[in-house]
Amino acid sequence: KAGVTQTPRYLIKTRGQQVTLSCSPISGHRSVSWYQQTPGQGLQFLFEYFSETQRNKGNFPGRFSGRQFSNSRSEMNVSTLELGDSALYLCASRPGLAGTDTQYFGPGTRLTVL
Amino acid sequence: AQTVTQSQPEMSVQEAETVTLSCTYDTSESDYYLFWYKQPPSRQMILVIRQEAYKQQNATENRFSVNFQKAAKSFSLKISDSQLGDAAMYFCAYRSAEKNNDMRFGAGTRLTVKP
Numbered sequence: 497k498a499g500v501t502q503t504p505r506y507l508i509k510t511r512g513q514q515v516t517l518s519c520s521p522i523s524g525h526r527s528v529s530w531y532q533q534t535p536g537q538g539l540q541f542l543f544e545y546f547s548e549t550q551r552n553k554g555n556f557p558g559r560f561s562g563r564q565f566s567n568s569r570s571e572m573n574v575s576t577l578e579l580g581d582s583a584l585y586l587c588a589s590r591p592g593l594a595g596t597d598t599q600y601f602g603p604g605t606r607l608t609v610l
Numbered sequence: 611a612q613t614v615t616q617s618q619p620e621m622s623v624q625e626a627e628t629v630t631l632s633c634t635y636d637t638s639e640s641d642y643y644l645f646w647y648k649q650p651p652s653r654q655m656i657l658v659i660r661q662e663a664y665k666q667q668n669a670t671e672n673r674f675s676v677n678f679q680k681a682a683k684s685f686s687l688k689i690s691d692s693q694l695g696d697a698a699m700y701f702c703a704y705r706s707a708e709k710n711n712d713m714r715f716g717a718g719t720r721l722t723v724k725p
Contacts, residue, residue, distance in 0.1 A: 499654070529712070539701065539715035552712045586655065595643045595707040596662065601655040 497522055500589050500602035508608045514575040517605045521568050521589030527551075528570040529599065530562060533584040542585075545570055546593055574607075582609045612637045614704050616716035623692045624724050630677075631687045631719045633702030641707035644678065644685045649718075650698040658700070661685065663707075689721075697723045 501520045509515050521528050530542040541554040545564035562572045568589070574581055584604045590597040613636045623629035635644070646658040661669045661678050668676050673693075677686045689696055702716040 531715075538717045541712045541714070544712060554712065588655075593711070595641075595705055595711055596660075598657050598660065599713065600657075601647075603654050 497524075500587060500600050502585075502587050502602040502605050504605060505603065506606045506608075508610065509577050510610050511577055511579060513577050514573065515577060515607060517572045517574075517585055517587075517607075519570045519572070519587030519589075519602060521570070521587075522600055525589035525591050525600075526568050527590045527593055527597070528564055528568065529588045529590075530570070530572050531586040531588065532556075533586055533604070534582075539586070542572065551593065577609045579609050582607060612639070612642075612704050612706065612714050614702055614714050614716040616700075616702055616719050618719045619717070620720045620722070622722040622724060623689070623696075625692055625694060627692055628688060628690045629692055629721065631689075631700050631702075631721065633685045633687070633716055635683050635685065635702075635704050635714075637683065637704065637706075639706055639708070643705045643707065644676075645703040645705070645713070646674070646676070646685075646687045647701045647703060647715075648696075648698045649701065650695075653698075655701070659687065692723050694723050694725060697721055 503518045527546045529544040544552045548564045564570045586604045587602045588599040590599045642663045644661045649655040659671045673690045699718045705713045
């Protein structure tokens with residue numbers, strides 16, 4: 497099976513712009529989670545989607561939003577970019593919502609905000 | 611809220627030797643799952659090993675094993691016969707068994723393997 501893919505891999509934006517990141521989960525996986533990884537804050541949970549519904553949300557401002565499509569692909573949007581949004585954004589998929597389900601991570605999208 | 615602590619920002623080990631990475635967590639729950647993930651430089655994060663809290667037996671995966679001490683809320687990772695390819699950031703993670711269970715990660719430990 498193909499792994500989790502994320503596009504684009506690298507992105508450079510300026511403050512105030514908005515950005516959309518895409519994630520394609522492993523075939524058959526219905527849950528997609530998003531994380532922000534920075535050197536200072538480590539890995540922080542953004543949100544998780546399952547069957548097109550947001551199931552859980554981390555402690556991020558409303559500028560961060562996401563959605564999931566019927567084919568389980570997910571997009572994450574960040575509006576009004578700030579310098580502090582520069583990070584590696586990781587997407588992870590798993591089959592369902594069971595605690596035992598292993599999450600498989602994508603390679604990430606490196607976002608730089610200038 | 612559950613928190614995960616990795617007290618060793620960096621560790622190094624000689625090739626072929628054994629190293630142990632520490633992880634502690636704070637929770638009031640009795641049922642949960644613990645994970646160790648590995649993130650090699652510029653590469654994808656992959657699962658190393660997983661432990662269910664209700665299982666007393668420590669999980670093992672080839673050269674990787676854990677020491678799970680539920681009462682102490684400790685979950686250390688032991689890497690035996692270290693190889694150059696083991697060099698990576700290692701993250702300890704916690705997930706509740708309850709619904710809407712997001713995964714909480716520690717800050718990570720950077721492991722260097724010396725030839």
